[in-house]
Amino acid sequence: MTTSTQAPSTKAQGEELREQVLAAARRAKQAAAELAVANRDTKDALLHDMADALVRRAPEIIAANDLDVAAGREAGLAEDMIDRLRLDDDRIAGMADGLRTVAGLPDPVGEVLRGQVLPNGLQLQQVRVPLGVVGIVYEGRPNVTVDAAGLTLKAGNAVLLRGSSSAERSNTVLVSILTDVVVEHGLPADSVQLLPCHDRASVRYLITARGLVDVVIPRGGAGLISAVVEQATVPAIETGVGNCHVYVDAKADVDTALRILLNSKARRVSVCNAAENLLVHQDIAAEFLPRALSELHSAGVTVHGDEQVVEAGGPNVVPATAEDWDTEYLSHDIAAAVVESLPAAVEHIRAHGSGHTEAIVTDDVRAARQFSAQVDAAAVMVNASTAFTDGGEFGMGAEIGISTQKLHARGPMGLPELTSTKWLAFGDGHVRGTGASGVNSCPAG
Amino acid sequence: MTTSTQAPSTKAQGEELREQVLAAARRAKQAAAELAVANRDTKDALLHDMADALVRRAPEIIAANDLDVAAGREAGLAEDMIDRLRLDDDRIAGMADGLRTVAGLPDPVGEVLRGQVLPNGLQLQQVRVPLGVVGIVYEGRPNVTVDAAGLTLKAGNAVLLRGSSSAERSNTVLVSILTDVVVEHGLPADSVQLLPCHDRASVRYLITARGLVDVVIPRGGAGLISAVVEQATVPAIETGVGNCHVYVDAKADVDTALRILLNSKARRVSVCNAAENLLVHQDIAAEFLPRALSELHSAGVTVHGDEQVVEAGGPNVVPATAEDWDTEYLSHDIAAAVVESLPAAVEHIRAHGSGHTEAIVTDDVRAARQFSAQVDAAAVMVNASTAFTDGGEFGMGAEIGISTQKLHARGPMGLPELTSTKWLAFGDGHVRGTGASGVNSCPAG
Structure with missing residues (x-):
């Protein structure tokens, strides 16, 4: 066995390795x-x-x-x-x-x-x-x-x-x-x-x-x-790439939003269900942002903010770059932006989310319904932390991973x-008629 | 738009086509x-x-x-x-x-x-x-x-x-x-x-x-x-590649087996659920094969047989080559072999089947149970024609194709x-505890 971490040094070694894997x-x-x-x-x-x-x-x-x-x-x-x-x-x-x-x-x-x-x-x-x-x-x-x-x-x-x-x-x-x-x-x-x-x-x-x-x-x-x-x-x-968002709606309860934001971001920063993005509705930004930035500061979180977030200020706020919106930090960092509406939040998530977990905090039942219908992700949380996307939390007992694709399995597996x-079919000598019934889609069906 | 059926003649044309597809x-x-x-x-x-x-x-x-x-x-x-x-x-x-x-x-x-x-x-x-x-x-x-x-x-x-x-x-x-x-x-x-x-x-x-x-x-x-x-x-x-087998067990009713074989093979030869292989248990071969070969002959089907099938003879029987066992003919052809046991039939199917539809004809309930448990395919038919694997026949009303893979969908889609x-989760401000509960499988989970 080669002990190098490089590609096999000779073609013969590569062939041997290939045969070893295929034999297994x-x-x-x-x-x-x-x-x-x-x-x-x-x-x-x-x-x-x-x-x-x-x-x-x-x-x-x-x-x-x-x-x-x-x-x-x-x-x-x-x-x-x-x-x-x-x-x-x-x-x-x-x-x-x-x-x-x-x-x-x-x-x-x-x-x-x-x-x-x-x-x-x-x-x-x-x-x-x-x-x-x-x-x-x-x-x-x-x-x-x-x-x-x-x-x-x-x-x-x-x-x-x-x-x-x-x-x-x-x-x-x-x-x-x-x-x-x-x-x-x-x-x-x-x-x-x-x-x-x-x-x-x-x-x-x-x-x-x-x-x-x-x-x-x-x-x-x-x-x-x-x-x-x-x-x-x-x-x-x-599996497992989580660029998760917490969206704080115009009608959010601020204390609830703070609790969910902090839990989603800072409970454990190195896991895929941790929040990496905060989106705040403009109507609640003045009330919510100062408290959020301060609590994130206390939790040791650096905020990569858009212009309005930077204006709201704080020692832990730095200007966001274009890459920040697509970054899964897995660290004490979060990107943050003010959005003008719920559809703008949905659009932002569509552009930057990884299809893992997206959360809305709102007391408005129409907003909850709209967000959960329009956001396309393995899991959508309404007034709950993104941290809940986990096979154990979902009552599965165990998981092999969290699928972020749409085929076969989506979410905790x-x-x-x-x-x-x-398919098992049990007959008594059943044969099929020769008519053109059926919808067979074979090449020549 | 290029009207050539060749690869794009210039790199620029290729780039234009790529952008056209991605824009769509x-x-x-x-x-x-x-x-x-x-x-x-x-x-x-x-x-x-x-x-x-x-x-x-x-x-x-x-x-x-x-x-x-x-x-x-x-x-x-x-x-x-x-x-x-x-x-x-x-x-x-x-x-x-x-x-x-x-x-x-x-x-x-x-x-x-x-x-x-x-x-x-x-x-x-x-x-x-x-x-x-x-x-x-x-x-x-x-x-x-x-x-x-x-x-x-x-x-x-x-x-x-x-x-x-x-x-x-x-x-x-x-x-x-x-x-x-x-x-x-x-x-x-x-x-x-x-x-x-x-x-x-x-x-x-x-x-x-x-x-x-x-x-x-x-x-x-x-x-x-x-x-x-x-x-x-x-x-x-x-989707859709069907190298389907009909296995005639030792305890098969011969008339039933003939009916299912002919329907599976000759109802329509160009569809993916048509049988391409016949496997006959050795204990029933002497009784079954002559009638089967004759009826296949009447239906215009050429039989590519192993040694024992060729010995049973007939004007429509030719010796099988190694490729025949893996060939989806989609024509008036069928490969045929005598097997010594049900496990040998299962092994043959494991080696050559495409995972589409496999049928057993038998009156032996243990054989039926064994075959349906051990054969790994999208559909297993017991005493029924392979022709039934079809979204219409299965009551789906329509199908987009027949999946022969194991992920997401298997069989008629x-x-x-x-x-x-x-997953949709509705909470009241739920946050997750900081304990090590859960089974999170994230990179750093």
Whole structure:
């Protein structure tokens, strides 16, 4: 295995890596066929035993993680990256609890979504089935390895994990512990596989493995997500970029608006559901802005304001540049603008939002109705913080990511979003008439 | 506009075409925002008036179509292609009826899919919303122009149509008639747009217009579909390639099996739900094969058989090559093999199927259960013809295509499959606690 983080130095190495990734995908496809017909009992017992094994073998995990952390330090990784990388007994217990939570969730596989008897007597039903082989490309934190494996397995899928090279030793031990339990349960050893992580090309081979990989989900920063979505030829789900707005309407209650703004922006600044933009209706700006700017100042937030916001002033206000409206800061920064109307706010969000979460604060029921109908995003909050867009908060128990695209799944993705469907038709020798009935849209239909 | 069917002859022409496509997409995005909030009443009235306008203005359509047909003849288009291209009063009436059918279907937009009050009192609901801008890339028949426009509009979407150059005059008149009605109803003129069709590059610009186009659906042959899916950076839905199998189990009723085989293969050979492969359990081969080969012969079907099928013989039997198992003939041909067991049939289908429709004929309930659980396809038929996989037959009233991928939609795609979803949360100033609760999976979550 090459230890360089560069592209493979020779064509032969590239070819070898490609074959390695495709071979893993082929084995995953075989494993997926067995996992697809595993009962819930089997899958839940598997997850519980995985949780126990992680706790029991915590010293192995921590020993490997110590090496990753030391290597990270040596490579000059920033302290917050080191913190994300680090595993301790508490974090391992947290991963184990996550698996137990997933074990307790309903099995999505086999759920009958629709069903009817057709006029000709054919019995038709649409049932949930696993997706098959799920690829996850992620950065940083090794707990994603366990979370993603638990969710994909519970939904009956095989998983190909492509983590960060900085966590390689930790991820390798984690996957080997999970795999030991998989094998103990008589399930295929290839159900959970870690792909080579030292070469960006392994991502490319994974996301172009059409016919072997059914979906790829990138989890990480905007750059990673965009690269995966643009280069993938297997279906990909865009996740997690959140340029979220809080719009304070003319008829907002000011105290409510302040509480929601501060919670949306400053509760945790590094998460995708944090607000990055404040829009204030001009009719309430004089009353609202001074208090908002002052409270944001107390919370350590720098405001990148338009002309009117800068005029309202304050030690934490700087003039916004054109880029600010499109920036997901993930820091103690927020862009802020005064808008002349609700439609102007909607238009601003349409131009700059990332389709994650948009909030309105208003006591006007017409404004609430208009905003929630016209704003196109995974989640629209009326008089609530953007921070609520989260699988846990939405009662899903767990999530694999937050989709910001419109196909397949939008918003927090739980277990049902990790499945596909299948139509089953039961007949008695039914054949179709030769008339031109039907609406068949085949090439020559 | 260039009239060459080649790639643009200069870089400047390519840039101009690109800007033309992107400008159309931008206008479509604006139109989509208006369409998204159109009521069902408005949309249904629009579709009915479109239907009436098509019938009323049939002479214009036929005049344009005559020119396309003449040009096709001159270009040496095959007679079956000419037939697909041709429009007459009957076919125009058929398109109009299709629009009226769609008008009669329930509006998917606004349907509440899930909803609950969260423990903290936040009211949460998931509602259907339009996808936004839908791109359709299609070949041949101009009726797709009207079908696709009707379905996408009813689901609240704007549509960008990229039809075949051979139907350009027909499609131009059809879109201009539809647009006249759109404008009469006060809806945006850019709701339905026809893209330039003389240059393959316009497809590429369409399917890479990220941020402007929400989904692209190719409708046509395997080559078109594969090219679109592989090159698209906007989400694409793979449709319609059907390498469908009929598996005759050991315990099949022979008469039933013959009826289903003949209907699946020979009802219409050029459609994607036609059977292209016959698999026969070895225990029934001696009884079934001679009759099957003879009946297929009577139906004019050539059988590409494995060794045992060739031994069973007949004037219409030729030896299969390795490619036959993966070939979607769309003609009076079928590949046929004897398998030693049901698991062997499942394995054959896993290796060669396209995930469209797979059928088993059996009187054995265990075999039926096993096959339907283990075969991974959009539709599995038990004792029924593969020909039933069709939006019309499934009671959807209409379909935009048959998805053979696992993401978003699988099988016939009707109106609900042309929508996305949105979470709406209604609070009273709800903010989220600062604890580490939740399962947020953001980069730094």
